[in-house]
Amino acid sequence: MSDYNNAIFRLATEAEPEDYTGEDGLLYCGKCRQPKEAYFPEGKSLFGRDRHPKECDCQRKRRETLEAADRERKHREEVERxxxxxxxxxxMREWTFENDNGKCPQMHNAHSYVERWEQIKEENHGLILWGNVGTGKSYFAGCIANALMEREVSVCMTNFALILNDLAASFKDRNEYISRLCSFPLLILDDFGMERGTEYGLEQVYNVxxxxxxCGKPLIVTTNLTLEELQNPEDTxxxxxxxxxxxMCTPVRFTGENFRKATAQAKMERLKTLLNRKESL
Ligand SMILES: [Zn+2]
Structure with a gap:
């Protein structure tokens, strides 16, 4: 970018040793053989000069490479933010499609959710991810969050335990806190239903x-509650x-095996093998 701006404000083109003057009297690039200057139209001049610098192919490529690197740097900074x-x-940063072990049968839904994000947002489709503990619901939601953030969509992934703590700590700014949660194009509330229901807690959960x-924006909730429990609430x-x-949310049932249990089981087996090994010690 700066190269190009400099070129506009520079009056004379700096010649490289291999550059040459063409038959039209303009300076040509010795590498790509394109002119590095152009005449002002209709014989006009500026500051006594009849010509201005112009990008040759090499200069344009160099500028485009710099601009692309600059865009990429800004993009990484934004994603990081x-x-x-x-x-x-x-x-949660590690819960990505790239790190997925491929064992969650529902994962294609997460891919589609991201791919069709514009429409999902437009039509305000939320999800309630339910099923047994350890079937990858939070991971699924985390994948959506990471992938959307990579596209510079602002997502908040939190849980009610944290929200209730924050709300209890800020008597004055509750409304501000809740409107901040609403400002995110996508909100993900992990582990819904784990927070035990005091009257105050339930009121705040309802408020959020x-x-x-x-505000008409999509919400994704993960819960260990069953659909039956959700359909038959215990009280008002x-x-x-x-x-x-x-x-707001369409239920998606998680039926896979219990990853956490399987991982814990595998770890226990490894430890057993390690402890039973007679050599090496
Ligand atoms: Zn050139």
Whole structure:
């Protein structure tokens, strides 16, 4: 970019040793054989000169390479900023399609969610990811968050335990806090239903979900509750929350094996082997 700007404000083109003057009297690049100057139109002149610098192919390529590198640097900075701002746990940065072990049968839905993001956003499609513990629901949501942030879409991934802590700590700024949650084009609430229901807690949970509902932006919730539990709430405060959720979010059932259990099992087996090994010690 700066090269090009300099070229505009520079009056004379600096010649390289291999450059030459063409038959039209202009300076030509010795490498790409394109002119490095052009005449002003209709014989006009500026500061006593009849010509101005012009990019030859090599100069243009060099400028484009610099510009691309600059764009890439700015993009990385923006993605980094979004991830710092949007993830409440740095571990979530690792929950990506690239790191996926391919064992979650629902994962193609996450890919589609990202691919069709513009339409998803437009039509406000949320998801409620439910199923047994350790079936990859949070990982699934994390993949969507990471992939969208890579596209410079601002996402917040948090959970109600943190939200309730934050709200309890900020008596004055509750509204501001909740409107901040609503400012993200996508909000992901992990581990919904784990926070035990005090009246105050449930009220705040409702406030957050209802605010999100009213601002008309998509919400993804992960929960270990069953669909049956969600459809048969124990009391009115829960019913209010679940009603809102079901209006905003389509349920996706996670049926895979328990990854965490499988990982823990594999680790235990490895340790057993290690401890039983007689050599090496
Ligand atoms: Zn050239």
């Amino acid at each position: 979004l991830k710092r701002k949007g993830f409440t746990d740095p571990a 979900i209802d605010s999100r509902y009213r 405060p829960h019913a209010r929350i679940y009603d809102r959720l079901s209006e």
